[in-house]
Amino acid sequence: MAEEKKRTRRANGESAIYLGKDERWHARVPMGYKDDGTPYRRHLTRPTRKELVDEVRRLEKQRDEGSARQPGKPWTVAKWLEHWVENIAKPVVSENTYDGYEVAVRVHLVPGIGRHRIDRLEPEHLESLYRRMQSAGSKAGTAHQAHRTARTALGEAVRRGHAAKNAAALAKPPRMEEDENEVEPYSVDEVQSLLLEVNKRRNSARWMLALALGLRQGETLGLRWSDVDLDNEYLKLRRNRLRPKYEHGCGEAAPCGRKAGYCPARVQARRETKNTKSRAGRRAVPLPGPLVVMLRSHREAQARERAAAGNLWTESEYVFTKPLGGPLSPNTDYHDWKRLLEDAGVRDGRLHDARHTAGTVLMLLGVPDRVIDQIMGWEPGGAARMRARYLHVTDPMLKEAARKISHAIWGAPENLAVDKDQDNEA
Secondary structure (H helix, E strand, O other), rough: OOHHHHOOOOOOOOOOOOOOOOOEEEEEEEEEEEOOOOEEEEEEEOOHHHHHHHHHHHHHHHHHHHHOOOOOOOOOHHHHHHHHHHHHHOOOOOOHHHHHHHHHHHHHHHHHHOEEEHHHHHHHHHHHHHHHHOOOOHHHHHHHHHHHHHHHHHHHHHHHHOOOOOHHHOOOOOOOOOOOOOOOOOOOHHHHHHHHHHOOOOOOOHHHHHHHHHHOOOHHHOEHHHEEEEEEEEEOOEEEEOOEEEEOOOOOOOOOOOOOOHHHOOOEOOEEEOOOOOOOEEEEEEOHHHHHHHHHHHHHHHHHHHHHHHHEEEEEEEEEEEEEEOOOOOHHHHHHHHHHHHHHOOOOOOOOOHHHHHHHHHOOOOOOOOHHHHHHHOHHHHHHHHHHHHHHOOOOOOOHHHHHHHHHHHHOOHHHHHHHHHHHHO
């Protein structure tokens, strides 16, 4: 016993294990350093040496892997999520991504699981939250957005040593119904009906860029004339138009009492455009001849609008503008799309369905995958996954496949007719 009590000089970073006066085994495990630079050690105690050694080894492994809890008061889920979304995520993600994170944190995650300690959060806590969200009327997609946000935020907490595990990575989000995100691309007949109606409207080329080339809404509304080369029949996509976000400009002395977006003195709180987020998104897209004609006509019409507006015109260099110049609002653009569908007598659909339509038409025309990827702006590493999501097998494609199978197995159609006549004679 005397030998066991005896302490020897240890190497730097080595845990100290000793028998205390209380006849229990104690250990001091070096875990790193506090915020002020002083060493931080965890104190453990167990009734037997073997139990203590096992616990010391487990804690040392967590320390070496970076998964051990760090010194200081443990974070609650609410405090961590609010800190993460404003100070960690906001400076490095796009405005739209931040908006999605912020809503998920403020509306769902903080009220639902915010009181838990982050190092004691369990997957079952999150799964219970998802069930409550759906019982309250949220769609499975909304619960998935909250789940993705929690997984990202808690993953950062694990990397920084505030929690030993990512509870959201272990939790099971609700099952997405197969038809919830099902997309049926517009047929060629429907596209032609839209084309007839588009030709009667202002900014007609805007809709054909979506239906023929699959340009995203932000890419189209962010397009400037310097990006368009009508002589060589192509355009360059470099930036996306962002949804406007406003702050009050009326001041505390004379508050207007309205939401920020309706404040008479509202101030734009977000930049108009941002560069595309990937190298594949920055791309050159070929323009079909009819679209070149439409864009030339559109440029002439815009010049006439500018001249008629005079000093009221807001110069912006955007290809598609409001009647008095200035960039189009994505919200206004969305409602214009809905009116276009109604006036053309075409079934209702999302604006993004036009992108699915364009990708499917390119496949139907036999355009090589690599060219489709270039036009659609898909990264090489994920292009196959995106093709599976966006390119839809249509009825004409199925019928053509059936015709080829028939020809390969039963022979040419005329042979089928001869065989049928012979069967009738027999």
